Amino acid sequence: MxxxxxxxxxxxxxxxxxxxxxxxxxxxxxxxxxxxxxxxxxxxxxxxxxxxxxxxxxxxxxxxxxxxxxxxxxxxxxxQSYQTLSLLAGFIFQDRETKDNVDDTLVMIEDVIIELGRTRGEDYIQSKWSGHGYGYWKKRGYKATFEVILSVIDNQLLEKIWYLLYAFYLSIEDKQHIRTVKDLFQSFHVQTTIET
Amino acid sequence: MxxxxxxxxxxxxxxxxxxxxxxxxxxxxxxxxxxxxxxxxxxxxxxxxxxxxxxxxxxxxxxxxxxxxxxxxxxxxxxQSYQTLSLLAGFIFQDRETKDNVDDTLVMIEDVIIELGRTRGEDYIQSKWSGHGYGYWKKRGYKATFEVILSVIDNQLLEKIWYLLYAFYLSIEDKQHIRTVKDLFQSFHVQTTIET
DNA sequence: CATATCTACTGGTCTGACCACTCTAGAAAC
DNA sequence: GTTTCTAGAGTGGTCAGACCAGTAGATATG
Structure with a gap:
């Protein structure tokens, strides 16, 4: 074939x-x-x-x-560049019904990734986040913060799927992610108070 | 954007x-x-x-x-025909590292779907499967059996992702799915003995 | 040695052509 | 009036050849 x-x-x-x-x-x-x-x-x-x-x-x-x-x-x-994935996502997941499911699906996939991150590198993630502090990561944004988790799970495929979904999510409308950086920090029990 | x-x-x-x-x-x-x-x-x-x-x-x-x-x-x-998805999957997920993650990822995504199926339509799935019996579904194959779950979760996006992954999984080599029809039945507590 | 220029080659785009195929309106046959 | 046949218009598939705008390397020039 x-x-x-x-x-x-x-x-x-x-x-x-x-x-x-x-x-x-x-x-x-x-x-x-x-x-x-x-x-x-x-x-x-x-x-x-x-x-x-x-x-x-x-x-x-x-x-x-x-x-x-x-x-x-x-x-x-x-x-595979991020930009290409974004375009691809737009085409693959075009129809109306599919779009309605993005929120749910993105959250679910992230749940899986977060769980994986917890088992494979909780310590690393915690130290990475607490190192610069909440204020720093909040400024860098959700994507950058989440990528810390991606970097430790060692699963390129799951990574690509997330990028695909995330790009698609953003492309629908310029809305903020349902989850926030704060949520991420909390699911790993990292302090979210900003020290002065 | x-x-x-x-x-x-x-x-x-x-x-x-x-x-x-x-x-x-x-x-x-x-x-x-x-x-x-x-x-x-x-x-x-x-x-x-x-x-x-x-x-x-x-x-x-x-x-x-x-x-x-x-x-x-x-x-x-x-x-989106199954065939096209297969080709697409092959191109999108080309590289070596990605291929190594297919098994894991497919299982994880299926876990999510199964869990969803349990909460949204456990009864329906059980009756559908037990109706024809284990022997029937085993003959129809894993894909057809799994599609029963997909049909009740009402999430087109997750569905597409599964198809993409599954097609990709099969395209790598002609191997059988890690999970079996039996596993599916058991996760929904449906009898797997073949009545004569 | 450094620099400027020239040249061959590359992808990006356009034009206009011909083929094979499909559909349909209208002519022809009934 | 109804059916059948046919010519033509329209569509995608492919081609040859042209010009432009970049790049890189050879060559000439200081």
Missing amino acids: SILTKTNVNTKAYQNVLEKIKDYIQIDQLKPGDKLSSEREMAEELNLSRSTIREGLRAIELLGLIETRRGEGTFLRPY | SILTKTNVNTKAYQNVLEKIKDYIQIDQLKPGDKLSSEREMAEELNLSRSTIREGLRAIELLGLIETRRGEGTFLRPY
């Missing part, structure tokens, strides 16, 4: 581009940051027009897999 | 296409199955070339949001 390098006639040409590039990455053992062939080279190699190649590339780019820089070339992406 | 309809000069043109289409869908209240403007119309309306429009469309198409049919037009997709 995955590494079929033969061109499929029935599907659209740009989909073959996706497969080819996927193979290309695997075969050449390309790593993040590496440069792909130029669009003109790919076009010649795959016997397709440059515009068709570009349609495929745009799709992959939106997924955050590659990055294009004018004058330089096309590169494999180091990692 | 979200619904700015004004064209951003710094970003690439096809990204503006994405925004425009997103707005377009919202403003015109388009529903799944509805037809979008033709590529040529969009091009004229947005003052862009058709190729640029197409680059944007291809990206959205890969996300499974739209569907193009030659000779007919471009349509909003009815639902």
Whole structure:
């Protein structure tokens, strides 16, 4: 299902581009940051027009897999950027019913993460937060504060899901998070009084 | 940050296409199955070339949001198909570290869903499962069995996340789910003996 | 050695063309 | 009047070729 390098006639040409590039990455053992062939080279190699190649590339780019820089070339992406995730979230979770569930779901996912944080690194989180104090973290904002928990749970996937949801949450309206920095501090029993 | 309809000069043109289409869908209240403007119309309306429009469309198409049919037009997709989700999951969660976390994360998300199912519709689930009996549901498979829980929790978002994860889980290798139908039955105290 | 300039190459965008396909209004046949 | 057939308009799929705007490296210049 995955590494079929033969061109499929029935599907659209740009989909073959996706497969080819996927193979290309695997075969050449390309790593993040590496440069792909130029669009003109790919076009010649795959016997397709440059515009068709570009349609495929745009799709992959939106997924955050590659990055294009004018004058330089096309590169494999180091990692999924926050911005891309945000856009993705907006599209994936478009419909009305889904939007109604964001609040609930975000809270639930955060519950899971917080629980994980408690078992895997309660001490670290407490010292990190109490080090700078409540006032500091409140100023840095909810996202930065929560990321401290994310940093210790060592689960990239759960992390990505949170980012996806959080980005989506913010994109709906410019509302504040249901939870506050104060809530976070309290769930880890860290002092929330501001020392002068 | 979200619904700015004004064209951003710094970003690439096809990204503006994405925004425009997103707005377009919202403003015109388009529903799944509805037809979008033709590529040529969009091009004229947005003052862009058709190729640029197409680059944007291809990206959205890969996300499974739209569907193009030659000779007919471009349509909003009815639902996010399972297949598309699988492809998406593969791209979004590409890297090695992320893959290592799938097992854990899937279990955790399922815990959340199961807990929700217990509080919101334990009776329904129990009667549904015990109605056909364990043998029936075991034959129908884990996915179908789990979907019973999903059907009562009334949270589309959590549902989508599960589908995304589950698809991704299966795509990594053709392995069986960590949990079994039996486990599900037991967490709801439904009999797992097969009557003859 | 440092600097400025030139040049080849890259992605970004546009134009205009042709194909294959679908749908439909109107002509033709009944 | 009803059915069937057909031509044409419209749609997405693909292509070739062009120009612009950046980048990087070679080359020439001080």
